[in-house]
Amino acid sequence: MAEGNQDTKSSNQMWGGRFASGPDAIMEEINASIDFDKKLFAQDIRGSIAHATMLAHQGIISADDKDKIVEGLNTILSEIQSGRFEFSRKLEDIHMNIEARLADLIGPAAGRLHTARSRNDQVALDFRLWVKEELQKTETMFSDLIAALLDRADEHAESVMPGFTHLQTAQPVTFGHHCMAYVEMFGRDRARVRHAIEHMDECPIGAAALAGTGFPLDRHMTAKALGFREPTRNSIDTVSDRDFALEFLSIAAIAATHLSRFAEEIVIWSTPQFGFIRLSDAFSTGSSIMPQKKNPDAAELVRAKTGRINGSLIALLTIMKGLPLAYSKDMQEDKEQVFDAAENLELALAAMTGMVRDMTIRTDRMRAAAGSGYSTATDLADWLVREAGLPFREAHHVTGRAVALAESKGCDLSDLSLSELQDIHAAITEKVFDVLSVDASVASRTSFGGTAPSQVRQQIAWWRARN
Numbered sequence: 001m002a003e004g005n006q007d008t009k010s011s012n013q014m015w016g017g018r019f020a021s022g023p024d025a026i027m028e029e030i031n032a033s034i035d036f037d038k039k040l041f042a043q044d045i046r047g048s049i050a051h052a053t054m055l056a057h058q059g060i061i062s063a064d065d066k067d068k069i070v071e072g073l074n075t076i077l078s079e080i081q082s083g084r085f086e087f088s089r090k091l092e093d094i095h096m097n098i099e100a101r102l103a104d105l106i107g108p109a110a111g112r113l114h115t116a117r118s119r120n121d122q123v124a125l126d127f128r129l130w131v132k133e134e135l136q137k138t139e140t141m142f143s144d145l146i147a148a149l150l151d152r153a154d155e156h157a158e159s160v161m162p163g164f165t166h167l168q169t170a171q172p173v174t175f176g177h178h179c180m181a182y183v184e185m186f187g188r189d190r191a192r193v194r195h196a197i198e199h200m201d202e203c204p205i206g207a208a209a210l211a212g213t214g215f216p217l218d219r220h221m222t223a224k225a226l227g228f229r230e231p232t233r234n235s236i237d238t239v240s241d242r243d244f245a246l247e248f249l250s251i252a253a254i255a256a257t258h259l260s261r262f263a264e265e266i267v268i269w270s271t272p273q274f275g276f277i278r279l280s281d282a283f284s285t286g287s288s289i290m291p292q293k294k295n296p297d298a299a300e301l302v303r304a305k306t307g308r309i310n311g312s313l314i315a316l317l318t319i320m321k322g323l324p325l326a327y328s329k330d331m332q333e334d335k336e337q338v339f340d341a342a343e344n345l346e347l348a349l350a351a352m353t354g355m356v357r358d359m360t361i362r363t364d365r366m367r368a369a370a371g372s373g374y375s376t377a378t379d380l381a382d383w384l385v386r387e388a389g390l391p392f393r394e395a396h397h398v399t400g401r402a403v404a405l406a407e408s409k410g411c412d413l414s415d416l417s418l419s420e421l422q423d424i425h426a427a428i429t430e431k432v433f434d435v436l437s438v439d440a441s442v443a444s445r446t447s448f449g450g451t452a453p454s455q456v457r458q459q460i461a462w463w464r465a466r467n
Helices: 002-015 025-031 034-057 063-082 094-112 119-155 175-199 219-225 235-240 243-269 297-320 329-358 363-370 377-388 392-409 418-424 430-434 438-444 453-464
Strands: 160-165 168-174
Touching: 034 063, 034 094, 034 119, 034 219, 034 329, 063 094, 094 119, 119 175, 119 235, 119 243, 119 329, 119 453, 160 175, 160 363, 160 438, 168 175, 168 438, 175 243, 175 453, 243 297, 243 329, 297 329, 377 392, 377 430, 377 438, 392 418, 418 430
Parallel strands: none
Antiparallel strands: 160 168
């Protein structure tokens, strides 16, 4: 019992004389965040070193105390990285754990570190630093995925496949063009990452609890030391702002949606019914009972990650929606959502990049499917407009009759005879057969951004110059 009281007394000393008795077990359980915010140790130490250095530069603490603080913090960093640091739940969070250990190492000088700051601006700094670093990592992972897609698009700029709307065969496209659609998606995701880094590139430390401080700080010095563009401009907003975390989660949710759409196509394409691709054993699993099965589990799990990431976004939006200014303890619940989403987004990006590079493209199966479902019907209608001068609505009707005839005969449009087509409309000539093959169809789609191989290669070159 005495030992427990001693621990409580040590904890209360960090708070000051206001709290005469320790919290009970329930309060400790709900209040402590060290189990997850210890992930911020490197950012906390980095921020504290910058803060101490600025305090000394401004004459607020002595150079000797600053040197002791920096040396002690570097020792703590080494202890944590080597696994020798003992985290205490009684000390609540990463900030108090580090400060208590610093006091053990250097004595009274440790108490000067917290001059002109609060845990409110301290956690805002730590978390913002962590999210900024995570965004930079995410930007690189998007670039790797885009590079993998560009390579596959280059290989298959002329490989014909069916294009779909409503998951029904629509018009022939190339696999390269299909890959480039995902390049565009992930390119937008990466652009959002870059914008988010720009938006959040402001340093919170120095806002203190909510009102700023009377000490003569140089917040620009601290911001520069920590790699921020500038300090934040309003102390109340600084400690209550979690837009950077919400923006990260928004980006993650949109990106996860894109990854899930691609994963769904990989699942479909790898079925025996489609057979457009094969995944190696590195990204597939077997069945415990059916020896013939090869399941695209990596793609399915990427698809599933979207639910977790979306849930994290909704959770933090809900946490923040009713909070008055400035800081509230509710905001302690922000980190687990972001940490979980970041971990799962990284995993999904790595898995998708691996699958893109791993998959074997079965061009024979794609080509065979490309002409199914009368996929060149639009080419016939366009030919009637271009060559026979029909209004498009009439051309659409004539083409519909040709499709109905081919369907009744169980053949493709290109297998209908010229006389059969002329019975539908007299303006049709032999030249129509030049546009009814899938290769002719994709080659004709030369509008900017179209599926013609020449256009696909232009798209690839544009993206390679920017990736």
